[in-house]
Amino acid sequence: MPDPILLWFRRDLRLADHPMLAEAMETGGPLIPVFLHDEVVEGQGAAPRFRLGLSVESFARDLDAVGAKLILRRGRALDSLRALCAETGARAVWWSRAYDPDARARDAEVMAGLDAEGIETRDFPGHLLFEPDSVETKTGGYYKVYTPYMKAVRDRLPDAPLAPPARLPAPESWPQSDRLDDWHMARGMNRGGAVVAKYLVVGERAARDRLDRFVAQRIADYAIARDRPDIEGTSGLSENLTYGEISIHACYRAALAAREAGAEGAEHFRKELVWRDFAYHLLHHTPRLISRNWRAEWDRFPWSEDGDSAEATAWKRGRTGMALVDAAMRELYATGRMHNRARMITGSYLTKHLQTHWKIGHDWFADCLVDWDPANNALGWQWIAGSGPDAAPYFRVYNPVSQAEKFDPEGAYRRAWIAEGQADPPQTARDFLAAAPRAWGLSATMPYPEPIVGAAEGRDRALSAYATLRGRAEGGDVTNG
Numbered sequence: 001m002p003d004p005i006l007l008w009f010r011r012d013l014r015l016a017d018h019p020m021l022a023e024a025m026e027t028g029g030p031l032i033p034v035f036l037h038d039e040v041v042e043g044q045g046a047a048p049r050f051r052l053g054l055s056v057e058s059f060a061r062d063l064d065a066v067g068a069k070l071i072l073r074r075g076r077a078l079d080s081l082r083a084l085c086a087e088t089g090a091r092a093v094w095w096s097r098a099y100d101p102d103a104r105a106r107d108a109e110v111m112a113g114l115d116a117e118g119i120e121t122r123d124f125p126g127h128l129l130f131e132p133d134s135v136e137t138k139t140g141g142y143y144k145v146y147t148p149y150m151k152a153v154r155d156r157l158p159d160a161p162l163a164p165p166a167r168l169p170a171p172e173s174w175p176q177s178d179r180l181d182d183w184h185m186a187r188g189m190n191r192g193g194a195v196v197a198k199y200l201v202v203g204e205r206a207a208r209d210r211l212d213r214f215v216a217q218r219i220a221d222y223a224i225a226r227d228r229p230d231i232e233g234t235s236g237l238s239e240n241l242t243y244g245e246i247s248i249h250a251c252y253r254a255a256l257a258a259r260e261a262g263a264e265g266a267e268h269f270r271k272e273l274v275w276r277d278f279a280y281h282l283l284h285h286t287p288r289l290i291s292r293n294w295r296a297e298w299d300r301f302p303w304s305e306d307g308d309s310a311e312a313t314a315w316k317r318g319r320t321g322m323a324l325v326d327a328a329m330r331e332l333y334a335t336g337r338m339h340n341r342a343r344m345i346t347g348s349y350l351t352k353h354l355q356t357h358w359k360i361g362h363d364w365f366a367d368c369l370v371d372w373d374p375a376n377n378a379l380g381w382q383w384i385a386g387s388g389p390d391a392a393p394y395f396r397v398y399n400p401v402s403q404a405e406k407f408d409p410e411g412a413y414r415r416a417w418i419a420e421g422q423a424d425p426p427q428t429a430r431d432f433l434a435a436a437p438r439a440w441g442l443s444a445t446m447p448y449p450e451p452i453v454g455a456a457e458g459r460d461r462a463l464s465a466y467a468t469l470r471g472r473a474e475g476g477d478v479t480n481g
């Protein structure tokens, strides 16, 4: 029997459309799927780690159904893989590429360490539509602006579908595995875990069903409906894409097919999928996107960097008194998700009205989002703050009152999440109160606060701070985004 290959799964927890798995199947030799609770997983926020645990559990079941086991190990990736190679006789370790700086540093260390011992390492595409280095400007550089990036990839086709394996060739014996329960992936969630779990759609099959439902029922209206937090107008697939429960190529193919069939919103959906690739393109070329102002001149901006200030605390707890902002922050805490427009409005309110550094919002999202994605989150925050590539100009301040009038015209989204002032609050609003830590001291009967910073006052504050940075005043108000 040939030596087994270790297939190290990370953000690619699916069987279909999986380049590494498809190629491994062609070898005909035994395959040992592995998932590691390593230094990168250790560094993740509470909600992403919790959600990752559920994805791993689901994937292990799917592997079981095709005659394989998912071997779990905890510890530094290089140590775990070395030990597994020694135990199983594997002489090759394969994985699907990752692009964020922490994962890249880990992978480089693993590659060097295993190569030194004569163990073959190979990495594969699978997480993105187009590999970041495969898209270049005419002068051989990388794109900093979305529109020309989109133009450059517009005519490229997605990969053809790869069928899931019917059965994985098994090794003569399976190595010992940790028990997933012993990893306590939900530990950071406290009482929020049970609430957030109600809103999740986990695993490869559920992700595929979600895509099919979206295409059948919502993609046609997507271009307009996607902007309304009060209706279910988007796909919800970010939660699945981030763990690789569905391939981005499958989503892209579905978008192209729907467009071909005449669905109006399909082209817009395709463009959003390309935003995800663009975020990875930028992160790959400028890893500082995640940790520092992408434009260094923003280092001089007088942002508050106190994540525990009264203002930042009110923002995190959904108690700013600005109803659309608070509804969104509560949706985030109770469901682990937030509507895209609401992400922009809460981000603008934090960085502009509350003059608080985008990193504080970025880190809070990274702790609370079940769809946390290192590239999308960083690009989203730097975009809204004004410090990023292709960013919304800082002087564009989202007015949370007029945004609410436009995108939540009946107040349904705000009522869904804010219990205070309602005689019989809906389940969603009660879910938030059930998820929120007791130490926050929230209840449905307490008075709803006055705005800590009003819409106009916040805009003036933001613009005068911006003027000190630029040395001149600029003006403008975004009421329609």
Ligand SMILES: Cc1cc2nc3c(=O)[nH]c(=O)nc-3n(C[C@H](O)[C@H](O)[C@H](O)COP(=O)(O)OP(=O)(O)OC[C@H]3O[C@@H](n4cnc5c(N)ncnc54)[C@H](O)[C@@H]3O)c2cc1C
Residues within 6 Å of the ligand: 226, 234, 235, 236, 237, 238, 239, 241, 242, 272, 273, 274, 275, 276, 279, 338, 339, 340, 341, 343, 344, 347, 365, 369, 371, 372, 373, 374, 376, 377, 378, 380, 381, 384
């Ligand atoms: C401050 C801020 C933080 C964000 N953090 C994240 C994050 O951690 N994880 C994440 O996946 N997205 C993030 N986004 C982007 C966007 O809000 C979400 O992708 C979207 O809300 C997910 O919902 P959906 O799957 O229903 O999206 P749909 O509208 O159905 O879009 C389909 C897919 O396209 C991609 N996409 C859509 N919008 C964007 C966008 N603006 N940028 C990049 N990709 C996009 C996503 O993969 C999404 O799943 C952030 C945006 C902002 C402004």
